[in-house]
Amino acid sequence: MKMYKDMNHEELVSLHDDLCKQYEQVKAKGLKLNMARGKPDVNQLLLSTDILDVINSHYDFGSQYEYCNYGILDGIDEAKEFFAKMLNTSSQNVIVYGNSSLTIMFDQISRGYTHGYLGEKPWCQLDKVKFLCPVPGYDRHFAITEHFGIEMINIPMNENGPDMDLIEKYVETDESIKGIWCVPQYSNPTGITYSDEVVERFAHLNPAAKDFRIFWDNAYLVHHLYNDKQEHVKNLIKACQEAGQPNLVFEFCSTSKVTLPGSGVAALATSLENKEDILKHMSIQCIGYDKLNQLRHVEYFNKIESIDTHMQKQASLLKPKFEAVLNIFERELEPLGIAEWTKPLGGYFISFMAMENCAKAIVQKCKEAGTLLTTAGATYPYGQDPHDANIRIAPSFPKLEELKQATELFVLCVKLISVEKLLEKA
Amino acid sequence: MKMYKDMNHEELVSLHDDLCKQYEQVKAKGLKLNMARGKPDVNQLLLSTDILDVINSHYDFGSQYEYCNYGILDGIDEAKEFFAKMLNTSSQNVIVYGNSSLTIMFDQISRGYTHGYLGEKPWCQLDKVKFLCPVPGYDRHFAITEHFGIEMINIPMNENGPDMDLIEKYVETDESIKGIWCVPQYSNPTGITYSDEVVERFAHLNPAAKDFRIFWDNAYLVHHLYNDKQEHVKNLIKACQEAGQPNLVFEFCSTSKVTLPGSGVAALATSLENKEDILKHMSIQCIGYDKLNQLRHVEYFNKIESIDTHMQKQASLLKPKFEAVLNIFERELEPLGIAEWTKPLGGYFISFMAMENCAKAIVQKCKEAGTLLTTAGATYPYGQDPHDANIRIAPSFPKLEELKQATELFVLCVKLISVEKLLEKA
Numbered sequence: 067m068k069m070y071k072d073m074n075h076e077e078l079v080s081l082h083d084d085l086c087k088q089y090e091q092v093k094a095k096g097l098k099l100n101m102a103r104g105k106p107d108v109n110q111l112l113l114s115t116d117i118l119d120v121i122n123s124h125y126d127f128g129s130q131y132e133y134c135n136y137g138i139l140d141g142i143d144e145a146k147e148f149f150a151k152m153l154n155t156s157s158q159n160v161i162v163y164g165n166s167s168l169t170i171m172f173d174q175i176s177r178g179y180t181h182g183y184l185g186e187k188p189w190c191q192l193d194k195v196k197f198l199c200p201v202p203g204y205d206r207h208f209a210i211t212e213h214f215g216i217e218m219i220n221i222p223m224n225e226n227g228p229d230m231d232l233i234e235k236y237v238e239t240d241e242s243i244k245g246i247w248c249v250p251q252y253s254n255p256t257g258i259t260y261s262d263e264v265v266e267r268f269a270h271l272n273p274a275a276k277d278f279r280i281f282w283d284n285a286y287l288v289h290h291l292y293n294d295k296q297e298h299v300k301n302l303i304k305a306c307q308e309a310g311q312p313n314l315v316f317e318f319c320s321t322s323k324v325t326l327p328g329s330g331v332a333a334l335a336t337s338l339e340n341k342e343d344i345l346k347h348m349s350i351q352c353i354g355y356d357k358l359n360q361l362r363h364v365e366y367f368n369k370i371e372s373i374d375t376h377m378q379k380q381a382s383l384l385k386p387k388f389e390a391v392l393n394i395f396e397r398e399l400e401p402l403g404i405a406e407w408t409k410p411l412g413g414y415f416i417s418f419m420a421m422e423n424c425a426k427a428i429v430q431k432c433k434e435a436g437t438l439l440t441t442a443g444a445t446y447p448y449g450q451d452p453h454d455a456n457i458r459i460a461p462s463f464p465k466l467e468e469l470k471q472a473t474e475l476f477v478l479c480v481k482l483i484s485v486e487k488l489l490e491k492a
Numbered sequence: 493m494k495m496y497k498d499m500n501h502e503e504l505v506s507l508h509d510d511l512c513k514q515y516e517q518v519k520a521k522g523l524k525l526n527m528a529r530g531k532p533d534v535n536q537l538l539l540s541t542d543i544l545d546v547i548n549s550h551y552d553f554g555s556q557y558e559y560c561n562y563g564i565l566d567g568i569d570e571a572k573e574f575f576a577k578m579l580n581t582s583s584q585n586v587i588v589y590g591n592s593s594l595t596i597m598f599d600q601i602s603r604g605y606t607h608g609y610l611g612e613k614p615w616c617q618l619d620k621v622k623f624l625c626p627v628p629g630y631d632r633h634f635a636i637t638e639h640f641g642i643e644m645i646n647i648p649m650n651e652n653g654p655d656m657d658l659i660e661k662y663v664e665t666d667e668s669i670k671g672i673w674c675v676p677q678y679s680n681p682t683g684i685t686y687s688d689e690v691v692e693r694f695a696h697l698n699p700a701a702k703d704f705r706i707f708w709d710n711a712y713l714v715h716h717l718y719n720d721k722q723e724h725v726k727n728l729i730k731a732c733q734e735a736g737q738p739n740l741v742f743e744f745c746s747t748s749k750v751t752l753p754g755s756g757v758a759a760l761a762t763s764l765e766n767k768e769d770i771l772k773h774m775s776i777q778c779i780g781y782d783k784l785n786q787l788r789h790v791e792y793f794n795k796i797e798s799i800d801t802h803m804q805k806q807a808s809l810l811k812p813k814f815e816a817v818l819n820i821f822e823r824e825l826e827p828l829g830i831a832e833w834t835k836p837l838g839g840y841f842i843s844f845m846a847m848e849n850c851a852k853a854i855v856q857k858c859k860e861a862g863t864l865l866t867t868a869g870a871t872y873p874y875g876q877d878p879h880d881a882n883i884r885i886a887p888s889f890p891k892l893e894e895l896k897q898a899t900e901l902f903v904l905c906v907k908l909i910s911v912e913k914l915l916e917k918a
Binding site for chain 2: 103105106108111114115116118119121122123125131133134135136137138164165166168169172176179180181188190206209210213214322326327328329347350351352353354355356357358359
């Protein structure tokens with residue numbers, strides 16, 4: 067196979083004709099596939115339905131009937147310990163919530179906006195509030211900051227994490243920068259895990275704003291694809307403690323992609339001072355979260371199976387899907403020099419970089435042939451990818467055979483749009 | 493028995509000596525009782541533990557595995573229908589959330605503060621925002637408005653609901669008044685149900701502020717104590733529709749005191765336009781609430797037992813407690829002319845009116861002898877009861893025998909403090 071850039075006009079035109087024919091053939095099949103979101107498939111859900119048996123009417127609550135009643139604002143002790151172990155921190159630093167870490171993040175931003183952190187001015191009283199956004203990143207993070215009118219600044223990602231030189235420059239000189247969104251392990255969508263050096267530089271930031279916080283969304287901390295090739299991001303809570311800046315970080319995680327996504331449990335870990343500040347606000351908002359669902363999770367992972375075993379089962383379902391996509395990419399695209407993509411060891415996504423100004427057209431072309439991808443641009447603040455090149459691939463939800471079909475269509479669209487772009491240029 | 497006001501100084505002094513001795517005797521018992529909050533007791537919790545069996549690993553999800561996954565922001569259809577029936581409205585008007593109606597109310601206030609309703613200015617951008625607060629009322633409502641710096645104005649309650657003349661005067665002339673807190677059926681703490689006329693006058697309010705809303709916390713809508721003496725507040729959502737002002741009301745309810753308080757399901761009902769406005773905000777905040785807990789509740793009340801039967805069981809546990817308190821009040825206090833109290837047909841509270849400037853001292857006196865009551869003043873905004881007279885009695889949580897002990901202590905403290913007050917005056 068020839069690299070597209072080495073083809074002459076005639077070759078490109080002929081290739082284009084050929085690809086158009088192939089596209090029309092696939093389109094005629096009337097596919098209806100969805101690779102848009104990082105949702106587990108039914109078989110992954112079935113791995114966890116046993117959890118629904120753990121707390122039943124015969125469960126021995128002993129003296130703990132208060133778990134069925136109002137109260138216990140920061141979560142039951144067993145759940146705090148469970149998440150503390152998962153996050154490698156102390157249970158004192160943990161608050162256990164309801165089913166959604168996204169909601170916790172929203173609440174933290176909202177609290178900064180309406181009340182401010184640790185006595186600092188509420189952001190709604192400031193002229194300008196900014197957040198740093200490593201890109202490509204998670205669209206729902208960006209949606210929260212945009213919702214509160216917070217200006218977002220793109221920070222490029224490299225293979226070790228976000229560009230720390232740039233972050234230090236911004237955070238240490240600009241008081242209006244109040245936070246940064248990070249998915250530090252198996253990052254959404256690049257799959258990258260931040261290096262130890264990056265984590266240390268985060269812990270040693272010297273922010274101009276007292277209320278600057280690192281929003282450390284450790285969504286994929288146990289979501290390894292391979293048993294023998296695991297990445298583990300360095301513990302930022304501990305690093306911040308050791309750097310004498312314990313208040314610098316809010317860490318988030320949940321069991322959403324561990325057990326049942328809609329019915330999981332989410333948690334936050336932070337310094338004791340931040341926790342106290344948060345609980346003051348929470349005590350107005352809530353009497354207590356669903357403690358039986360917290361207990362359900364703890365009992366399941368204490369008595370039925372370990373997190374490690376459970377996540378290996380998840381991996382055994384996810385791995386063939388990631389590999390199917392990557393194999394097709396390698397076979398069909400590697401020799402052509404028109405795209406790059408990540409080969410993650412965990413998480414839920416493959417990050418695909420097309421040629422400049424091609425991503426929107428590729429996603430649109432896939433859609434017209436019945437396959438939904440994450441909207442091009444969604445991985446950037448305001449939905450604006452300055453290069454219009456990044457596409458987030460989410461292999462988990464479709465069945466394996468459908469995923470292969472969708473990926474074949476995708477690579478076809480990548481080729482087609484790339485050729486069109488090259489013909490335009492010529 | 494003689495009315496205290498008819499006693500001369502000598503009689504009062506002698507009575508005081510006698511009451512002091514009685515008090516010291518009770519204090520010596522070292523009681524440790526709690527009548528502070530409207531919490532169900534263990535036997536009430538046991539009425540509902542069967543609900544934990546309904547959704548298990550053998551449950552036939554059929555094609556509805558999406559109930560275990562992300563998504564379905566406004567709640568599963570079955571749950572919307574369940575609450576629509578309970579609230580006598582259409583399921584289109586309902587959003588089903590997580591475990592706490594308090595959190596929904598907090599979110600509504602927070603949304604008004606940060607983003608505003610239906611395109612109106614966010615409250616954080618206004619110089620002054622005020623809420624009307626029928627008093628005595630629910631302390632957690634007042635805590636939310638206070639948290640957002642909203643000025644609260646007391647509105648006296650009478651036997652038909654809040655003083656509508658005063659409400660109309662405020663709402664129709666003052667644009668800074670953005671809402672009112674109401675518990676319209678078996679009100680917290682007075683037990684009063686708003687009359688049809690009051691509901692109609694609410695529906696026909698002509699607010700100066702376009703974003704004025706009635707926060708209609710229908711917390712006790714199925715919480716009748718007697719089968720043959722039930723009160724049902726008129727449907728405000730319908731009344732507002734008929735009055736051509738569908739956007740005027742947010743109605744809240746939950747299963748917290750129906751099934752298990754910490755693990756219930758909460759809902760909001762409102763106009764379609766308000767609902768759309770809310771969902772825009774929610775879509776940033778959350779991917780979906782715990783749909784399995786929603787399903788658990790629907791299946792329980794569809795297949796195991798009806799809400800009516802279930803609430804009759806709850807009533808059979810609560811009624812003896814309410815009657816025990818009321819009997820002691822009647823026997824010990826009725827003849828003395830030093831207090832008044834409500835005799836509710838539902839809900840969770842008895843509202844007790846002591847002589848002026850006595851409530852704080854009574855609650856303190858009870859505390860010193862080992863019995864915790866709701867803080868005096870808590871039923872008023874800012875914790876300030878202008879007459880220092882109201883005390884909220886919550887009979888549900890203690891065991892019946894303990895409740896009787898606590899109530900005997902309470903009436904003793906009422907007598908003692910009342911005599912002291914009369915001696916001071918003389």
